[in-house]
Amino acid sequence: MSESVDDSHSGIEQRVTACNRDCPDACSLVATVEQGRITRLSGDPNHPVTRGFLCHRTSRFLQRQYDPRRLVTPLRREGELFVPVGWGEALDDIAQRLLAIRAESGPAAILAYRCGGSMGILKAVVDFFFERFGPVTGKSGDVCTGAGDAAQMADFGDEDSHDLFDLHHSRTIVLWGKNLHVSSVHLLPVLLEARARGATLVSVDPVFHKTAALCDLFVQPRPGGDIPLALGVARWMFDAGASDPRAGDYCDHLDAFAALARSRPVEEWADLAGVSCQSLLSLAEAYAVRPAALHIGWGLQRRRHGSATVRVLDALGAVSGNLGIPGGGVSYYTKRRGAFDLSFARRDEVAPRLLPEARLGRAIAEAQDPPIRAAWISSANPVAMLPDSRAVAAALSSLDLTVVVDSFLTDSCRCAHYVLPTTTLLEEDDLLGAYGHHWLVESRPVVSPPPGVKSDYQIIQELARRTGLAEEFSDDVETWKRRVLAKVADRGASLEALRRGPVRNPLAPMVMYPDRIFSTPTRKVNLVHDAPIAPPQGTALRPLLLMALATERAQGSQWLPEQQQGPATATVHPSAAGGCADGSLARLESEVAEMVVRLKFDPRQRPDIVLMEKGGWLSAGRCANALIRGEETDAGGCAVYHDTPVRLLPTGHS
Numbered sequence: 001m002s003e004s005v006d007d008s009h010s011g012i013e014q015r016v017t018a019c020n021r022d023c024p025d026a027c028s029l030v031a032t033v034e035q036g037r038i039t040r041l042s043g044d045p046n047h048p049v050t051r052g053f054l055c056h057r058t059s060r061f062l063q064r065q066y067d068p069r070r071l072v073t074p075l076r077r078e079g080e081l082f083v084p085v086g087w088g089e090a091l092d093d094i095a096q097r098l099l100a101i102r103a104e105s106g107p108a109a110i111l112a113y114r115c116g117g118s119m120g121i122l123k124a125v126v127d128f129f130f131e132r133f134g135p136v137t138g139k140s141g142d143v144c145t146g147a148g149d150a151a152q153m154a155d156f157g158d159e160d161s162h163d164l165f166d167l168h169h170s171r172t173i174v175l176w177g178k179n180l181h182v183s184s185v186h187l188l189p190v191l192l193e194a195r196a197r198g199a200t201l202v203s204v205d206p207v208f209h210k211t212a213a214l215c216d217l218f219v220q221p222r223p224g225g226d227i228p229l230a231l232g233v234a235r236w237m238f239d240a241g242a243s244d245p246r247a248g249d250y251c252d253h254l255d256a257f258a259a260l261a262r263s264r265p266v267e268e269w270a271d272l273a274g275v276s277c278q279s280l281l282s283l284a285e286a287y288a289v290r291p292a293a294l295h296i297g298w299g300l301q302r303r304r305h306g307s308a309t310v311r312v313l314d315a316l317g318a319v320s321g322n323l324g325i326p327g328g329g330v331s332y333y334t335k336r337r338g339a340f341d342l343s344f345a346r347r348d349e350v351a352p353r354l355l356p357e358a359r360l361g362r363a364i365a366e367a368q369d370p371p372i373r374a375a376w377i378s379s380a381n382p383v384a385m386l387p388d389s390r391a392v393a394a395a396l397s398s399l400d401l402t403v404v405v406d407s408f409l410t411d412s413c414r415c416a417h418y419v420l421p422t423t424t425l426l427e428e429d430d431l432l433g434a435y436g437h438h439w440l441v442e443s444r445p446v447v448s449p450p451p452g453v454k455s456d457y458q459i460i461q462e463l464a465r466r467t468g469l470a471e472e473f474s475d476d477v478e479t480w481k482r483r484v485l486a487k488v489a490d491r492g493a494s495l496e497a498l499r500r501g502p503v504r505n506p507l508a509p510m511v512m513y514p515d516r517i518f519s520t521p522t523r524k525v526n527l528v529h530d531a532p533i534a535p536p537q538g539t540a541l542r543p544l545l546l547m548a549l550a551t552e553r554a555q556g557s558q559w560l561p562e563q564q565q566g567p568a569t570a571t572v573h574p575s576a577a578g579g580c581a582d583g584s585l586a587r588l589e590s591e592v593a594e595m596v597v598r599l600k601f602d603p604r605q606r607p608d609i610v611l612m613e614k615g616g617w618l619s620a621g622r623c624a625n626a627l628i629r630g631e632e633t634d635a636g637g638c639a640v641y642h643d644t645p646v647r648l649l650p651t652g653h654s
């Protein structure tokens with residue numbers, strides 16, 4: 001297989017590829033290549049969602065692409081040091097050790113862990129290799145969207161979103177926990193068009209950010225106050241006759257849900273949610289203007305009751321009569337894999353064991369019969385990104401063999417025995433769907449990787465050759481692409497079609513459940529009728545909740561060293577600063593650990609939260625996840641990232 005690109009061309013050329021970052025947008029990119037070097041990166045004007053512009057972080061991706069600290073040779077740990085080694089030597093040793101561990105302890109002693117470093121569909125082939133080599137131990141749950149996924153599956157029996165452009169039919173659009181300018185930038189133009197057509201935009205978010213200014217109404221509940229807020233809205237709808245009189249035709253448990261909503265007066269719901277009654281009523285009145293689209297973000301379900309929260313929002317969408325109609329719907333996640341045939345792998349079904357992703361560190365350490373002895377980590381930086389960072393680092397460091405495939409020396413690489421250098425998104429050869437819309441794109445290498453760098457698939461092929469699986473992994477990337485496009489190739493989404501430009505997934509609906517027939521066993525919406533009502537709270541000692549959220553400056557933990565100088569910034573309302581001054585250093589302390597932060601005051605924030613950027617590295621002293629316990633959400637195995645009680649204390653100096 002070859003991924004080499006003809007770099008000899010001396011002129012200036014524009015090459016189109018796709019962005020594979022963990023982002024709802026899956027943009028089409030245009031790279032300007034001059035003599036084998038990319039000199040400019042821009043958004044493809046021919047992609048209906050990308051519309052010619054890129055986000056802040058990827059418009060600066062060339063810094064990362066050409067950073068001198070990029071890994072270009074395999075590294076092997078020798079004591080405290082990493083020394084460069086050849087690929088042959090590294091892979092021979094890794095293969096031998098994996099074979100020995102499998103023979104001695106069985107394949108369950110090996111963990112293969114992959115997260116969101118790349119959304120490329122063919123990354124599933126890496127998992128498939130470990131299925132064929134093992135099957136080995138995998139992970140259960142999903143720290144990204146798990147709780148909400150479980151909620152939508154429970155309520156509707158399926159999970160997908162209305163077409164993005166169905167928003168043009170909405171009279172009201174509620175963005176419930178979405179930070180558009182940071183994590184859904186390509187939704188912005190669609191919303192501006194919708195507003196120009198007269199739609200009312202509403203944002204519900206405990207955090208004040210730019211989305212508030214864009215919206216006609218901004219509701220700022222306490223963190224995790226969504227359940228009482230939504231139940232208050234539902235109560236008002238039932239009382240005011242604004243709910244759908246036919247909801248009983250397509251919903252189970254309507255009486256029980258109505259009883260739950262009516263268990264408290266609206267004033268009490270508002271109080272529990274931490275908003276004024278007027279604010280709750282304004283939200284209710286806006287949402288009652290049908291068709292109203294409810295777009296649920298992913299941040300709000302990274303809480304202890306994250307799944308229940310999404311279930312209450314699903315129920316609100318149902319009783320308000322907004323399901324199954326153009327301009328309505330409860331959109332949470334777009335099935336990004338929906339177009340692809342991934343049936344070659346049986347994945348979790350055959351795994352001998354699954355360790356909970358949200359508690360991965362301790363789960364690795366505690367695994368028995370057999371214990372985990374080796375880990376293969378790709379497209380992931382679990383030390384920085386999973387809760388309980390120190391436990392993850394300790395667990396990975398204690399194994400007989402930890403291999404991390406990445407392009408920079410991350411916190412997780414530092415725990416490895418071998419670090420294998422891999423391709424960036426501009427050198428990748430893959431296919432992508434999106435979790436924020438229905439367009440499919442192909443990624444093609446726009447330049448060759450530096451010599452000494454291999455793609456995940458090339459690495460897997462080499463490993464397959466050394467472990468008796470050469471035959472199964474001998475196909476080239478194009479063959480894999482055609483294989484996974486089998487369901488849609490003759491419906492307009494062939495590889496040839498994708499090479500001409502983005503193609504809408506031909507299997508995706510415009511409107512979900514148009515006949516109000518759902519995929520549940522009874523074919524009706526399974527309305528939630530019991531929900532934890534009290535929002536998460538700090539303790540008397542640690543009254544603030546830590547929220548480390550996506551930032552426009554980085555993708556996950558993908559920071560360059562100069563972006564991680566000095567203490568991390570913690571943004572708070574001035575009254576939440578524990579007496580510390582704006583701009584000063586403070587100790588941010590949880591039950592688990594503490595770190596030094598630089599305070600930034602923002603009077604628009606609620607006084608019960610501390611805001612940080614997600615993705616800070618442990619080795620830079622900036623890792624919020626080191627303060628967080630590993631804990632799974634109420635369903636779906638998401639991680640409880642945002643419910644950690646913390647306090648701020650003076651450092652004694654600034």
Ligand SMILES: Nc1nc2c(c(=O)[nH]1)N[C@H]1C(S)=C(S)[C@@H](COP(=O)(O)OP(=O)(O)OC[C@H]3O[C@@H](n4cnc5c(=O)[nH]c(N)nc54)[C@H](O)[C@@H]3O)O[C@H]1N2
Binds near residue numbers: 057555
């Ligand atoms: N620039 C950038 N973009 C990214 C990422 C990144 O790291 N950087 N990460 C990507 C990834 S992996 C994903 S999954 C998505 C992340 O997308 P999201 O998870 O949606 O992004 P966040 O900004 O973390 O959270 C979205 C919003 O949820 C709000 N929120 C948090 N808790 C609550 C709550 O209790 N109630 C309500 N109503 N709102 C709440 C936050 O204040 C925030 O405004 O974005 C992707 N996009």
Ligand SMILES: Nc1nc2c(c(=O)[nH]1)N[C@H]1C(S)=C(S)[C@@H](COP(=O)(O)OP(=O)(O)OC[C@H]3O[C@@H](n4cnc5c(=O)[nH]c(N)nc54)[C@H](O)[C@@H]3O)O[C@H]1N2
Binds near residue numbers: 424548555556
């Ligand atoms: N506190 C807090 N923590 C969070 C979150 C939060 O909101 N708050 N969000 C969570 C969410 S939503 C997610 S999805 C996870 C994301 O967690 P991760 O996916 O682990 O985070 P990233 O830093 O995006 O990517 C991990 C690594 O993948 C590498 N990579 C990129 N492309 C490739 C490739 O093609 N091959 C290989 N082998 N490696 C590649 C990158 O260089 C990077 O070091 O983090 C979670 N962590």
Ligand code: SF4
Binds near residue numbers: 022023025186
């Ligand atoms: S990270 Fe998201 S918004 Fe940015 S270029 Fe990639 S797909 Fe587009």
Ligand SMILES: [Mo]
Binds near residue numbers: 022116145
């Ligand atoms: Mo994510």
